[in-house]
Amino acid sequence: MPADSVSINLTHHFLIAMPGLEDESFSRSVVYLCEHNERGALGLIINKTSTLTLQALLHKIDLPLGRQDLQDDLVLRGGPVQTDRGFVLHDPIIIEGAKDDESAYASTMTIPGGLEMTTSKDVLEAIAHGAGPRRVLVTLGYASWGEGQLESELGENTWLTVDADPQVIFETPVEERYNKAMGLLGLQPWMLSPDAGRA
Template sequence: MASEGTPMNLTHHFLIAMPGLQDASFSRSVVYLCEHSPRGALGLVINKPTDINLRNLFEKVDLPLGRDDIAATPVLQGGPVQTERGFVLHEAVHAEGADAGESVYASTMTIPGGLEMTTSKDVLEAISTGAGPRKLLVTLGYSAWGEGQLESELAENSWLTVDADLSVIFDTPIEERYEKALSLLGLQSWMLSPGAGHA
């Protein structure tokens, strides 16, 4: 660990799993880092769909879903921690007259880069009425690293990092997000593969 200089801060970055990362939760994953500090890191995997979609999720929490545009959108596996809890990554929504940086939802983390991550049910209630954030991604569970843990995984070349691109999160089909995130670095997955060139 470097004892001087600024600590690494990868908030609002993607972690892109290298081929050697075989962990079931993270193999070929793209993780959006919501928070990274000397105490650790918290992120959401954005490219691992579950077998339930938003319509199913809203039925489970007894809310109607007033938006057909997102009803078939899969809920994602955000990571191996608290897999029974929902996490909503969405564009920042501010109440009129609210202070800058103050979310309209009860339990929200504001992320530099124009996003928020909300865990309170009020965001789902807003979406159910057709209001709420237009661009969103819902995960069950999240990914977490303790103090120094992510830095050591980066040192072991488990991950590539790149500034997050919101179009990868919200506008790219789930199955294309890994390649799209790699393309931000000018890479394709075959370039990373230990067995490149072999069928």
């Protein structure tokens, strides 16, 4: 990367797939970026469901689901990388007397902007026993971009970007998240249709 180029940091942003993006994993997707730096980017797709419920996932690892509020939640397809591994995006858990970057769970990335992403089983154990973070989104797999790859895709107008809104992640039904994320930019998907404006 040339020294005079301006680096962008899209951590805690949404990537919204442009209508022309036809890749099976990413078509009409909204990706929450957990990390973006000069080495690349890592994110979770927040609007593609799997057929697996959270209850069934916990059952596979011999855990009950002790929280009524999560009974009907589906596990999401977070991206094409490590699709056999769970990723939990959640509100931070405040520990009395802990340092700012200290989390309640073993393998947690604290995301500037206010969320955490945990890959260790202890967060699922807490949820199983009726505790854990208040708001959670569980995915299998994640999305990643190598050095300069995301910047290149942005230059090709593959993605729109906007500051992430946790309400879209946790409070909006999965099937409405794409339109809701677009709405953060004041757009509707039809406005960007590849066929729009052709006579």
